[in-house]
Amino acid sequence: MNGAESLVHTLIENGVDTVFANPGTSEMHFVAALDRIPGIRCVLCLDEGVVTGAADAYYRMAGKPAATLLHCGPGLANGLANLHNAMRARSGIVNIPGDQATYHRPLDAPLTADTAGWARPVSAFVRGATSAANVGAYAAAAIEAARTYPGQIATLILPADTAWEEGGVVAKAQPPAPPPPVNKKAIETAAALLRQGASTTLLVGGHALMEKPLLDAWRIAQHTGAKLLGPVSPARIQRGRGRVPLMRIPYPVDPALESLAGCKNLILAGTTEPVAFFAYPGKPGYLKPEDCSVHVLARPDEDGPAALAALLDMLGAPALDAPDPGPRPAPATGKIAPEKLAQSLAALMPPDAIVIDEAISFGRGFFPYTFGAEKHDWLQLTGGAIGAGIPMAVGAAVAAPGRRVVALQADGSAMYTLAGLWTQARENLDITTIILSNRKYAILIHELANVGANPGRTAMNMLDLSNPDLNWTMLANGMGVPAATAATMDELNNLLARSLETPGPFLIELLI
Numbered sequence: 254m255n256g257a258e259s260l261v262h263t264l265i266e267n268g269v270d271t272v273f274a275n276p277g278t279s280e281m282h283f284v285a286a287l288d289r290i291p292g293i294r295c296v297l298c299l300d301e302g303v304v305t306g307a308a309d310a311y312y313r314m315a316g317k318p319a320a321t322l323l324h325c326g327p328g329l330a331n332g333l334a335n336l337h338n339a340m341r342a343r344s345g346i347v348n349i350p351g352d353q354a355t356y357h358r359p360l361d362a363p364l365t366a367d368t369a370g371w372a373r374p375v376s377a378f379v380r381g382a383t384s385a386a387n388v389g390a391y392a393a394a395a396i397e398a399a400r401t402y403p404g405q406i407a408t409l410i411l412p413a414d415t416a417w418e419e420g421g422v423v424a425k426a427q428p429p430a431p432p433p434p435v436n437k438k439a440i441e442t443a444a445a446l447l448r449q450g451a452s453t454t455l456l457v458g459g460h461a462l463m464e465k466p467l468l469d470a471w472r473i474a475q476h477t478g479a480k481l482l483g484p485v486s487p488a489r490i491q492r493g494r495g496r497v498p499l500m501r502i503p504y505p506v507d508p509a510l511e512s513l514a515g516c517k518n519l520i521l522a523g524t525t526e527p528v529a530f531f532a533y534p535g536k537p538g539y540l541k542p543e544d545c546s547v548h549v550l551a552r553p554d555e556d557g558p559a560a561l562a563a564l565l566d567m568l569g570a571p572a573l574d575a576p577d578p579g580p581r582p583a584p585a586t587g588k589i590a591p592e593k594l595a596q597s598l599a600a601l602m603p604p605d606a607i608v609i610d611e612a613i614s615f616g617r618g619f620f621p622y623t624f625g626a627e628k629h630d631w632l633q634l635t636g637g638a639i640g641a642g643i644p645m646a647v648g649a650a651v652a653a654p655g656r657r658v659v660a661l662q663a664d665g666s667a668m669y670t671l672a673g674l675w676t677q678a679r680e681n682l683d684i685t686t687i688i689l690s691n692r693k694y695a696i697l698i699h700e701l702a703n704v705g706a707n708p709g710r711t712a713m714n715m716l717d718l719s720n721p722d723l724n725w726t727m728l729a730n731g732m733g734v735p736a737a738t739a740a741t742m743d744e745l746n747n748l749l750a751r752s753l754e755t756p757g758p759f760l761i762e763l764l765i
């Protein structure tokens with residue numbers, strides 16, 4: 254058995270059965286081993302940002318890591334922005350860049366780079382195999398690291414000779430260490446604060462945004478009068494009718510500050526203290542009021558769901574269902590508007606859909622209008638590095654066959670990793686992409702004003718995507734994805750309804 258074969262067997266034996274791949278020469282033996290040994294679904298992506306963004310969303314939906322296959326340092330570097338988003342989402346990924354053969358590295362051939370150096374800032378674990386004999390053991394260690402609660406990026410660098418040489422040994426990963434036990438003192442403190450009744454906000458993130466813990470949080474809030482909020486950009490929320498209608502802290506700094514105005518005690522469950530996305534001249538960076546104290550019920554790496562369950566128990570909050578959102582709305586008609594798109598989604602989305610939200614400025618107000626939709630999962634851009642949406646749709650669809658993925662996709666952000674559409678077509682993934690076509694970097698037009706900068710012609714040109722206009726139907730068709738344009742809500746409703754029922758990908762350019 255060579256090193257590459259030991260790697261593939263180790264992945265399979267430890268339940269890693271999906272690889273998002275963009276290979277090169279140094280990974281040919283890894284590719285050959287994936288070919289010889291059945292058991293892994295290999296998904297070719299034509300850009301490394303697609304590989305890493307797909308692996309991120311795969312973990313969010315499957316709850317187990319996929320592996321990547323990347324080409325040397327530069328291939329890894331192309332995937333870094335979406336690894337950054339994955340790190341912010343606390344997604345587990347077994348990230349595998351190949352590399353120059355160990356003995357070829359000193360020759361400084363063109364693709365030689367500081368692969369480990371590029372991996373380190375986004376990885377909780379970085380290790381390079383030094384011989385075929387340790388590939389399996391290091392892969393098992395990487396899998397263990399990737400699975401560590403709530404999820405981490407573990408990078409295993411695979412020099413070409415460690416893949417092709419004989420002497421590979423398959424290894425078994427240890428089960429990951431469980432999250433630290435719930436902190437009793439933190440629960441008592443939170444219970445005491447909630448009983449006091451002073452203006453308290455419960456901010457819930459991470460795995461605590463799944464259906465059951467979120468209902469626990471809702472019951473705590475209803476019982477004590479606390480306000481319940483989610484972070485600006487959580488990795489995954491389970492929502493829709495029968496589930497908690499959670500509002501998030503808004504992205505723009507002024508409404509974000511307002512959402513916490515008057516808060517005296519901020520209790521954090523599975524998330525960190527909220528801060529503004531950016532500094533703005535004369536505005537605070539921390540979003541809580543100055544006289545507000547922060548209490549950590551559970552850190553993101555602690556068991557937030559268990560902490561909420563224990564807190565609920567201590568408070569003795571009565572059983573309660575999520576509130577009834579009323580009848581399912583009808584699709585909105587007429588001129589296009591953000592809340593109307595949300596309304597049509599709520600009307601038409603099938604049960605168990607997965608929404609990928611890289612809607613940027615158009616998507617700010619979608620949440621309240623979709624509380625009445627069928628149950629669904631909502632995945633957000635977590636690290637602010639745009640170009641995640643199309644790849645995430647790929648990863649979610651691969652992770653959850655049989656569930657429809659609806660990608661709400663701003664046009665500027667779509668262009669970064671457009672190549673992901675090709676993978677959607679090649680794998681025939683059930684993805685409906687709605688391109689929010691404003692032909693602008695609209696958010697940055699607001700930001701220009703927010704930071705007090707001058708909107709001159711050169712500046713405005715740098716925020717304008719017209720001249721030439723992107724032809725979305727042709728772009729999608731060119732990669733094998735059928736597409737059409739909608740200029741009214743009625744046109745959108747027709748296209749959306751049809752695509753939601755038709756297997757495979759479809760792209761709608763919505764002229765907003």
Ligand SMILES: Cc1ncc(C[n+]2csc(CCOP(=O)(O)OP(=O)(O)O)c2C)c(N)n1
Nearest residue numbers: 613614638639663664665666693694695696
């Ligand atoms: C990797 C990366 N590059 C650049 C940016 C800066 N940036 C933030 S928003 C944005 C434009 C977004 O435009 P679009 O996706 O069309 O959404 P809209 O603003 O029109 O709603 C840019 C370039 C970023 N956040 N991340």
